Amino acid sequence: MKPHGPIPPGFRADPDGMLLIGGDRADALADMAGDTPLFVYDSAMLTTRVAEWRAAMPTEVQLHYAMKANPYPPLLAFMAQLVDGFDVASGGELKAALASGMPAGDISFAGPGKRDRELEATITAGSTLNLESAGEADRALSIAGHLGLTPSLAVRVNPDFDLKGSGMKMGGGAKPFGVDAADVPSLVRRLLDAGADWQGFHIFAGSQALDAAAIAETQAQTVALAAQLANKIGATPPLVNLGGGMGVPYFPGDKPVDAAAVGNALAATLATRDPILADSRFAMELGRWLVAEAGVYLTRIVNRKTSHGETFLVTDGGLHHQLAASGNFGTVIRRNYPIAVAGRFGVDAEETVSVVGCLCTPLDRLGDQVALPRSDVGELIALFLAGAYGASASPATFLGQGAAREILV
Template sequence: MSGAKPVHAAQTLFPVVDGCLQVGGIALTRLARRVGATPFYAYDRALLSERVRHVRRHMPSGLALHYSMKANPMPALVQHMAGLVDGIDVASGGELRVALDTGMAPEHISFAGPGKSEPELSQAIAAGACIHAESEREVRVVARLGEQLGIAPRLVLRINPDFELKSSGMKMGGGAKQFGIDAEDAPRVMALAADMGLDVRGFHIFSGSQSLKADAIIEAQVQALALARRLGEQGRIAVRELNIGGGFGIPYFPGEAALDLAPIGAHLETALPAVRAALPEAQVSIELGRYLVGEAGIYVARVVDRKLSRGQVFLVTDGGLHHHLAASGNFGQVIRKNYPVAIGNRMDGPATEPVSVVGPLCTPLDILAERMALPEAQEGDLVVVFQSGAYGRSASPAGFLSHPEVLEVLV
């Protein structure tokens, strides 16, 4: 692309032409006019496709790749992902409806998460989706609903392992957790399910997310595969499905490096033959959300005021924490660090002015960038928050202060 140049490390997926960021081959300023309003999220379908190809290049053949829809449930994006992956993992009845609308075969849609309601479980059973049971109570409910519907439910047991994913941003397994059936209780629940005539197809073992350390992910996979083999030997089931989660993270902050998939793929290449020998019917899958979509999306807000307060410059935008809670610091619950932020229509300008980018809400927590060096920006310029393809719109308090909803586009 003539005139293109990369931007800093956390933003290298998006090219720049003549000082303007490009999304899906479209200049940001032109895209903003096409959308018709700010703020908005924009997702680049070519980057989504390339990320899936990147994963497949590094993972062994025969390993299934699932998209974890909770990362981004935008229907158009999910439709695109459905054509690239082997399965979709959902976490609510609403997500299940979106997944079914893509045309993905129901048997390749899995439904996990604690506290599923009976209407949601009935919907999943009737559709033919695979339910990942999180508790003994849920197993009993699935058995009763299946009998009432006259349908044999597709069921996998989600296991809370006795280990965790080290160095992960969010630990989903190990210790006392609301997720899954404790590993030590799994043989008893498997026996219960067999006595009730349920078709338990296998296990879902997920220990954590957002790790940038390949060795930690490999260690968790070693333990997950070993646990699956032990449970397969102890239970009265033929293991046909084995979801070992993912945990692949993306870099957000200075000093963080991208995850190297090569050693992870090499480990699985050597480990899977033994698993297949022990569990010959098992289809092994990994489940990724943030890693597939996070770096392919940006959040765009327009500067509506440039304000100088006692020597500090504030760029006040029409977007903020109500649309992008994670970038703002989750209502002050974490020590805030700046996401990669840029002035999308001034990418070739020198980043010489320390500014704070804030939103329109009546709270000092409404911050998108704090004392960050950016090119000098004026009213009407476009602020871009990178790494925004996952846990953005749907993970933010859109109703806070009753501002308009944020738009989303797939380009």
């Protein structure tokens, strides 16, 4: 038997033992959707999560949602009402963000390979470009000149530090992301001389960290770096985007980030900031911490079989919807995401099984030798933490399978 990650708090069963998501039975949701596999996103959990963040953080810090984590349009429209801005990573995401009701001025676009048409669409919309290189700055200025528009431009800084303990490091050393810190002052002066509407800095050092102290240390370094750059430039950045980094507990032994500790440390950092940042606004940019726990992936068992003494539950889902849960999205060692039999939620485990997908590859494993209550063909398996980097971060067309259904409840 191999352990699985902790089931997020807040999930419970009805008297029949059926998992409830947003107050609805998992089997009723699958019926309502018409078929499985299915992603269900619980809007009440999104609201709670944002409220939790706001209660923990200093009020002067804004919350931006990195929509790469989950761009499902109804969820996006819901999040647009809850947060202060969206971070997008492509022209396609920009279009979806604009359609969600988020004001164009509260959308920023970071990404190392923006094409001219994406620069043009962002400038035309009046959203902010987080510039990732001097070359990109030249192209943005020239496109804005042709359009006769003043572009909103921030500079994404490649800091000389990374976020310790983060699953994905986005700063420190040679990186395709951002402008090396040493080159930022001259670039910002050039933007100001060109008459651009300089929006400040975007400094994103890493993601998926669970250690509050590491996040706090990175935020302190980030504020110090912003002050140092601002003093070199001789101008106050209107906005300092501090990046994100708050992760979620996917695996056995993982503990949730202590958001209050991050907030308290950030309040102390901001209280003692360099005077050049006195009038700056601050923001954090979070994806998975906001949406991962609100999502459940429901997949139906289509076959139960044994091979060499091992029991396999073969489902109608798989890595084509849940690449990260299968261990094939940037993980070195495969470990089990939280998983349950939806119809016997909270019941003690009775057997050790491997839950696999319907693809003919050994990579397609959703639960490896996990202990679960007994389940059979036709029953639903629930995979948790499916609200982030699930549907949109998995190869849905692989083997002609197609996308999963999605609903927001």
